[in-house]
Amino acid sequence: MEDVVARIKEKFSSRILKSEEKSSRRIYLDINPADIPATAKFIFKDLGCRFVITTGTDTPAGIEMLYHFSQDSSGKLISLRALIVDKKHPQIESIAPIIKGAEWIEREIWELLGVNFIGHPNLTHLLLIDDWPEGKYPLRKEER
C-alpha cells in the first residue's frame, strides 16, 4: 500500500504549513487557499483518492474550508484545510473543473456561506430559491 501522506508531503513539502495526525487514519494538512486546486488535483488524479466532500465553517479567524479525500484501500482520510481570512469577500479557486463531483457542494457552500468559487462552471442556487436575497448567507455567524 503506498503511503499517500508521505507522497503528498514529498511533492508539496514547501506548501504544507502544518500537518496534524488526529489518528493513524485521519490526517489534516494545512495549506494556503491558493494552493488548493493543484494539491486537490494531485491527490485526486495522481494518487487516485476518492473525493468525499468539501466543508466550510465560519470561524472567528475566517472561513475554514476542508477538502476531504479518502484512500479507500487503506481507509485513510486526508483533509486539506485552508483558511480564507477575508470574511467580507471570501473567495477561493473552484475545484469543480478538476473534480466534477465538487460542483454541487460548491454551489451549496456559495449560497449558504457566501464563498465565491472562482472558475466554477455554474454558480447558481441549489437548495434555496432562485430569488433569495443577495448577501444574506444563513450559515454565517452574524445570521444567528
Place this chain on the structure above:
Amino acid sequence: MSWKIKALTKSLWVFHAACSPCNNCDIEILDLITPRYDVERFGITLAGSVRHADALLVTGVPNFKTKERLKMLYSQAPKPCLVVAIGGCACGRVMFRDSYNSPCRVDEVIPVDVYIPGCPPKPEAMIAGIVKLINKVKGK
C-alpha cells in the same frame, strides 16, 4: 352524503408528497403499505400521480421550494381531496420554526384534514389516524 364524499370512505388512493422531510416518516409510510401492516387490505394504496389520488400524505416541513410544489400538487388533485399531515414537522414546524428555509406550516399552504404527530409516528398511529379521518368524512 354526496357520492363523491362517499367514495372517499371506501378505498383511498393516496399520493405521497414528501416536502423536504428527513425521510423517517417516509420509511414508516413504506412500512405501512408493505406486507407487515399492509393497508392495501383496506383498499388504501399508493397512486403514481396526484391526479389519481383521493388523499395526499404530506411529510416534512415545507421550505421555500417545496411550498410552491405542494401548492401545485394540491391544485392538481381531484376534489374533494383529503390531506393527511404525517409527523411532527408536517403538523407544526417543531424544531424548524426559526429556520432560515422554513416559511410556513403545511396547513398554511393547503387545508389539512388529519394530523398524525410523532417523530416518526408508528404505522399503528397512522392507521388510527386514517380510521379517524374516514369517520370524520362519514360525519360520525
